[in-house]
Amino acid sequence: MKRLRLPRSPKVIVGLGIELFFLVLTIVGPWIAPYDPSYNGFVQNLPPSAKHWLGTTALGEDIFSQLLNGARATIVVAVVAGLVATMIAMVVGISAGYLGGRADDGLSMLSNVFLAIPGLPLLIVLDSYLPQADRSNSLVLGLVIALTGWAWGARVLRAQTMSLRNRDFVEASRIIGESRLRIMAVEIAPNLLPILASSLLFTILYSIGAYVTLAYIGLTSTSVWNWGTMMFWAQANNAPLVNQWYWFVPPGVCIALVGAGLALINFGIDEFINPRLRDAGLTSKMMRRAGLSRRVRLGVTPVLRPTASPRRSRGVLSAPGAPR
Amino acid sequence: MSASPILEARSLTRYFTVRTGDGGRRRKRIVRAVEDVSLSLRPSRVTAVVGESGSGKSVLARMLARIVTPTSGELFLRGQPIALGTKRGLDYTRDVQLVLQDPFASMNPVHLVRHNLERALLIHGARRAELPARLSGAMARVQLTPPESFLDRFPHELSGGQLQRVSIARALCVEPQVLLADEPVSMLDVSVRLGVLNIVRSLADDERMATLYITHDIASARYIADETIVMYAGQVVERSDGVTLIDEPAHPYTQLLIASVPDPSDPTSVASPVVRDEGARLGVADVGCRFAPRCPFVMDRCRSEEPPAFVVGSGHESKCWLHRDGAVATPVKVANSHEGVPRA
C-alpha cells in the first residue's frame, strides 16, 4: 500500500499546524469560552484585562468568548462550501473535459456563466431569497456560497482532463473495454489529486472571504456568532474610530491566519504528493559541508573537493534469470 | 498451410483534414495517412508492418483495433463483416487487443499493476473468486513470476521490459484471438528487447495467436514475422516473408531501407560517399507513385500513374512500375540512389 509520506517542508508544517489549531478551536471553542458570548451584562467597552482577555464590546459582551465561539460557524461554513464547490467542479470539469463535443459545450457554457457573474452580488441576491431561519443555518449558507465558487475549479479540472484524455493509459483502458464513467472516476480523477487538493484549499479560502463579507454587511443571522459578525458589530459601533482595536483586530487576524495556513499548505502540496519533485535530500547544510555554494549555475557543474572514494550503497542480489 | 484469417482488412483508408495557415491564408489540406491497405491476420502467424514515422502504420493499427474509424474500407472478423462507424462493442474488444509502445505511459501511475489486469478480467466476465488464479496465469504467460512481486507494485517500480510484459498480460487477460502490437520494443533497452520479442513469437507458436507486429526495425521483423509488409506514405509498397524481403528486396524503397540499416556483418554497408539532404523535403508526391521524388529508378510513368501491386515471386508483391515487364530492380547502395536527384 502507498506509504504516507510525512511532509518535511517547513511551509507545510507551519500551515498544517495553523489549520490544526483552528480545527481544534472549531470543536472546543464554545466549551472553553469563559462566558456566554451573547451575555451583555458586563461593563461596556472595557479594554483587555485579566477578567476579559480581549475586553468587552459596546454592548457589554465579552469579546474573547465571541472569538472562540465564532470559529465554529466561520470554519464550518467555509469547509462545507469548499467541499461542495469542489465536488461540483469535479463532476462538471471532468465530464466536460473527457466527454467533449456537445456535453463539453454545454457544461463549459454553464461554468463560464457562473464565472462571469460577479460573485458577491449573486451571493447577496441568493441570500436575500433565503428565509430568515435558513440564514442561521451554516449548511445552507455553505451551499449558497458553493454555488458561486465552483466555476473556476471546473475550468482548471477540465483543462487537465483534456490533457489526460489523450494519454496512453486512458487509451489502454478504452481498449480493454472500460466504460466512460469508470474511466472518468477511477482512471482520470485520481491523477488529478494535486489539483483537486489545491482547488479545495483555494475554494475554502474563497468561502471564508465570502462568508465573512456576507456577515460583515449584515446579511447573515446575527444569532450565530462568527468572526464576520463580530466585525460587523465593531464597525457599526465605530470601534475603529475610537481605536478599540481589541474588538475588530482579533477576528481579522484569525481570518488572515486561517487563510495564510491554507496558502502555505497549498504551496507545499505538490511537493508532498509528488516526492520526485524534491531534490535528492539536499539541504543547505549538506551543500556547505561539501564545499558547494548554495546557488548552482547551469553550465558550471560543481566539482566536489577531492574526497576518498565514494561509499557504495548497499548492494542487492537479484536472482539470475529473473526477467525484468 | 494457413487457416482462414481471423481478422481481415480490405482497402482500409484513412484521410485526415488538416487546417493550415494562419490569419488570411487558411487552407485545408488532406493528409492521406493510410490508403488502400489490405492484410490478413491468421492464427499462429505473425505479420509485421515495417515503416518509418509518417508511414501510417500506427493509424493502421488503430483502425484494426477500431479506436479510429476508417474513411473507407472493410473489416472482417472471422469472415463476418464489421459495421464500421458503430461503437466497438465488448465482443470486438474481447477478440482484438492492442499493446502500445510506451510501457510507462500505458499504465495509470496512481494504481497498482494489479488494478490494470483486474479491470481487464472483470470487464469481460471473470468473477472475483477467479481473479487470483487468472492473474497468475496471465503473468505466467509473459514469464513474470512470482506474480505477486510484480502485481503489488506501482508501474514506476518496474523496469520497461517488465512493464511491457505486463501490458501484454493485460491484453491477454481479455483472451483475444488477435494481438496488435504497436512498436512494443522500440522504447525498451536493447538487451531487454529479445525477451519481449520472444514472448510475442511464443504467443503465436504456442497459443495460436494471430499477431500484428508494427516496427520501424526491419531486422526484428525478420526475426519474428512470417509475413512482412513494408509501408511508405500510407501505402503498402512491398510484402513478402521476411527472409526474401531482405535478401531480394524488389521495391526501391525497401532497398533503400535495407541499405540504410547498420549491419556490421555485411561488408557492402560500409560508409559511402556523402549524401545530400534530399529525401525529406521532396517527400511524398500527390499524384502517381508516392516514392517517385526519391526513387533512383524513376520513370515518367511513375510521376503520373500510381503503380498497382505486381507479383514478383511466390507470396511476394511489390508496387512498382519496374515490375511491369517482370523485371526486378537490382539492389543499390545508398550513395548511388541520390545521384542526379535535384537539390532540395
Place this chain on the structure above:
Amino acid sequence: MTVLEIRDLSVEYGLGEAAVHAVRHVDLDVPRSRVLGIAGESGSGKSTLVYGFTRLLRWPGVVAGGSAVLHVLGDDGSESDVDLLGATERELRSIRWSQISVVLQSALSALNPVRRIAKEFDEVLRVHRSRLDRRGRRARAVELLEMVGLDEDRLDRFPHELSGGQRQRIMIALALALDPQLVIMDEPTTALDVVTQREIVDQLFELRQRLGFAMIFITHDLSLLVELADEIAVMYAGEIVERASAAELHGAPRHPYTLGLINSFPPMHGARQELVGLPGAPADLANLPTGCSFHPRCAWAMEICKTESPKAQPVGDTGRLVACWLHDGIHEVPVELRRSVPERHPL
C-alpha cells in the same frame, strides 16, 4: 596523441548517503582526430559521463572526483592543457564551442523556435569570431551549411519548417562552426528514421575525414558504432567494461556484457533461429549489486564476481581493455570470449 584525457572520473546525482553514483572511476583517452564510440543502455552513465566532464550536467549532478584534461593544439603546433574540472566559468566559456562542442540528444528541440536559422549562426559567430562583419558571418554560415549538405535557403527558415534530419544537420553545422578539436554527439540519430540516420552518419564520416576533429559518439545502438567508430567503449552501470577497436569489439568481444549486447541484435542475414540475448535488465543505479555490477546477468559468474569488482585490465597486445575476472589470467576463458577477429571482417 590524445586530445582528451580522463582519469578516475566519478559523477554523482545528489550528495551524501542518498547520492546515486552514475559514473564510477572512469578512465578514458580520446585520440586526436579519431572517433570514439560510447555504447550503453539506460543507467550506463554514458551521457552523464560526457556532461560531467564538460560541466554541463544539471543540478543535482556533481562531479565527485577525478580529472579531465583537454589538450588544445594551437595553430602553431604547440599544445596547451586545460583542466576542465578546475576551470572557472570564464575559462569554460572560452573553450566551449571553440574547442569542444556538443550536439545534444534533444538537438531537435535545441533550436529556438522563434528564431530563423540564420540568427543561430549569427549569434555563435558574433560572439566568437568578432573579426567578421555581418556579411562575413553570413558567408561563413552558408559555407557551413554547404558542408553538411544543405542549401542556403535553409538559413531563412524557422526550425519547424525543417525536417528532423535537416535540423540535425544544422546542429552539426553549428557544432562545427568554430572548428573545434572535439565534437561530442549524444544520441544524435535516435529520433530519426533509419534512412535519415544513414545519411547523417555518412555525412559525419565525411566531415571528420575532411576537417580532422575528434569525435565522441554516444548511442545505445552498438551496430551503428561498429561502422562509424574507430574505437568503442562499452559502459555498464557507470563503469567502462570493455574498450577495443571496433573490429575487435564486434568480431571478438571479451566481456560477457558486450557479447550479450551484440547477440541482442537480430541479424539481417543467416538462418533464422531463436536468440537469447541477456537475461534480466540493466542494473538499477540506486541498488547496485555487490562486486561486479553485471554478475546477476552473467552466464559465467564466479564467486569472486559477487564480492569484488574487477578493474579494467589490458588483454592481448593491441591495447584493448576488459573489466572482467574471467580474463585475469588465472581463470579459464570460455570459448565465446576468446574468439579471434575474423580475417575477412569488413573492417
